Amino acid sequence: MEPTRLQRIRNFQSEDWYPALIVRPLTILVMLVIADWKFLTPNRLTTLANVLKFIGAYLILDPSHWILAVVFLQLGILFDHLDGTMARYRGTFTKFGSFYDKVSDMVTWTLIVFAAGWQAYRGTGEAYYILLAAGSVIALNLRGYMKWLAHAEKERLRWLEAKQDPDKVIAQRVAPFRVPLPPSRTPRDWLVWFGKQVLGVLKFEEMDLWFWLGLALVIDRLPWAIWMFAVTQIPLMTGVLLYRFWDIAKLDDQIRKLGG
Numbered sequence: 001m002e003p004t005r006l007q008r009i010r011n012f013q014s015e016d017w018y019p020a021l022i023v024r025p026l027t028i029l030v031m032l033v034i035a036d037w038k039f040l041t042p043n044r045l046t047t048l049a050n051v052l053k054f055i056g057a058y059l060i061l062d063p064s065h066w067i068l069a070v071v072f073l074q075l076g077i078l079f080d081h082l083d084g085t086m087a088r089y090r091g092t093f094t095k096f097g098s099f100y101d102k103v104s105d106m107v108t109w110t111l112i113v114f115a116a117g118w119q120a121y122r123g124t125g126e127a128y129y130i131l132l133a134a135g136s137v138i139a140l141n142l143r144g145y146m147k148w149l150a151h152a153e154k155e156r157l158r159w160l161e162a163k164q165d166p167d168k169v170i171a172q173r174v175a176p177f178r179v180p181l182p183p184s185r186t187p188r189d190w191l192v193w194f195g196k197q198v199l200g201v202l203k204f205e206e207m208d209l210w211f212w213l214g215l216a217l218v219i220d221r222l223p224w225a226i227w228m229f230a231v232t233q234i235p236l237m238t239g240v241l242l243y244r245f246w247d248i249a250k251l252d253d254q255i256r257k258l259g260g
Helices: 005-009 017-034 042-060 063-090 095-124 128-153 155-162 166-174 187-203 206-218 222-257
Strands: none
Touching (some): 005 063, 063 095, 063 206, 095 206, 187 206, 206 222
16 A cells, blocks of 8 residues: 555654654644645755754844744754655655755754853853853764764674675665655554653753753753753763773674674
């Protein structure tokens, strides 16, 4: 059975609570309207998201415009979700688009947090807010860097495993990419899923930070957000660093067992 249009639009399941409960539902609603507008391409949506985020970062520097900054930042994260959703919906995946999206996320968030740290310093006279902002950004970016570095380091293991059944691996590598259909849930399944997302509020994952920054701007507590970013992201990065060391050490053992 061919997937329905709504199933094709619901082509990604967010794991962080803020996008799962707020941004993804809004993305789906917007996609129902714009999904087939030919002049809107995934890369153009990424560019539009970047423009909105840059404007939001600039507006952070003026406390009288903080509500407007929140609007632009949240629109930016919405369009950031739309680009990948549209690419999967249309089946127009490109390496350039993937690279452009990931680099844009890193650059825009870095600029936004530095703007927030600078404004916290201007508002309090405490220069350490700049250091806290820098530390949180570096920690978050290092987590992403370690993830993709570990993926690259495992390439040799994947080839050694492929020697056992090369035909199967080649078939898997060249097979067309298929977007998995969204899960079918009962009302009870939805309730359990919702509860798990709510419990994830205190995980402080990357996409959730957009909510906390917006909240801090709305209630005029920007320094609180800078502290939150630092005290959550630096320990998380430390934990990931230790895990990656263990994971790569295990990788060496796996490679040796396969004669690599």
